Amino acid sequence: MEIPVGLRLMVFSPHPDDETLAAGGLIQRVLEKGGSVRVVFVTNGDGYTEGVRTSLKEKNTSSNDFIEYGEKRHDEALGALRALGLQPENGIFLGFPDDGIDDLWSQHWSSIRPYTSPYTRYSRPEYKERFSRWTEYAGMDLKEEISRTLEGFIPDWIVLPDPRDYHPDHCTTGVFVLDAVRQLNEKGDISFSETKIFTYLVHYFDYPSSNQWIKEISVTGIGGTRAAGKVLASAQWYNLHLTANELEGKKRALAAHHTQIQVLGEFLKEFMRSDELFCQLSSTQTLNIPIEYAARFKRSRS
Incomplete structure (x- = not known):
């Protein structure tokens, strides 16, 4: 995977820590080659019940506990960005x-009937x-916010969660970003x-942890379902080999996510490897994935 000089990179992270796990090395490489980076955190990770209980050291929780947890994860994300060479404004x-x-995506598309978080009790950011x-x-509204971040930066490369990721926040964040890109392309903005x-x-x-995933990914659709499976099947994977300094920077960034290490330490350490993997989507895949997934929920256009 070759990184051009002066690249403008935008990374979408469903929760604070995903930016480090998936692209901590890439972010450092882009900066080293004179590029600029923006990291978009879609959520503050404020709905992680096990994390909140571990942080509080008790089972009973309130909406304020989840809100404070989200604020804490926000601050940890800023620490991770600094460790990767970025500033808070990035x-x-x-x-x-x-x-x-x-x-x-599936049940609360219109702002007429917004979603209410069962954790924070918020129905808006x-x-x-x-x-x-x-x-x-x-x-x-989420699609509009994503579009605004893209229009405000105009990245050369957009890095987002793979739609085949099993985590609902991850796979659907990926589809949301692709849908925003699709619409901006139709408008002529991208x-x-x-x-x-x-x-x-x-x-x-x-x-x-192993290469078994390679055997599964080519027959997997969005979120592990069949949706858009054929569209995604031909996508090509690329490897970015990290230098020793980049790996150390990635480890420092992970260390900033204290709350997550408390609960998921062993899992997170699996990503502290000398390689990062990225799948490149074609323009056809970028255009068709969100349309096909919208049709599944009886929205002909998303």
């Missing part, structure tokens, strides 16, 4: 509902970084001749 926090991104006070927890789309896995069978 992180964009959308504040959408953890453990609810798939619900926005209430964190201080929100783009607009009028934004609701609705699929159409050209596929100039913009490359790459995906990454975090939650998938035997990934990254």
Whole structure:
């Protein structure tokens, strides 16, 4: 995987820590080669019950506990960005509902009937970084926020969660980004001749601990279903081999995510390897994946 000089890279992270696990090395490489990076955190990771209970050291929780947990994960994400060579302003926090991104796509597309997080009790982004006070927890609003981040930066490369990831927040975040890119391409704001789309896995069978996942991925659709399976089958995977310094930087960034190490330490350490893998999507795949997935929920156009 060759990284051009002066690349403009935008990485979409469903939760704080995914940016480090999947692309911590890539981010450092882009910066080293004179490029610029933006990391978009779609949620603050404020719906992780086991994490909140571990942090509090008790089983009973309140909505305020989840909100405070989301704020803590926000601050940890800023620490991770610094460890990767970025500044706080290079992180964009959308504040959408953890453990609810798939619900926005399938059941709460319209802002007329927004989703309410069962954890924070929010029905709109209430964190201080929100783009607009009028934004609701609705699929159409999340797509609009993603489009605004893309239009505000115009990246050369967009890196997003692979739609085949088993985690609902991950796979659906990937589809949301692809849908925003599709629409911007139709408007003429993004050209596929100039913009490359790459995906990454975090939650998938035997990934990254063994190569068994390779045998499964070619017959997998969105979220492990059959949806868009044929569209995704031909996607090509690329390897980025990290230097010793880049791997050390990635480890420092992971260490900033204290709350996650408490609960998922052994799993997270699996990603501290000398290689990062990315799947490149063609323009045809980028255009067709969100359309096919929208049709599954009886939306002919998403």
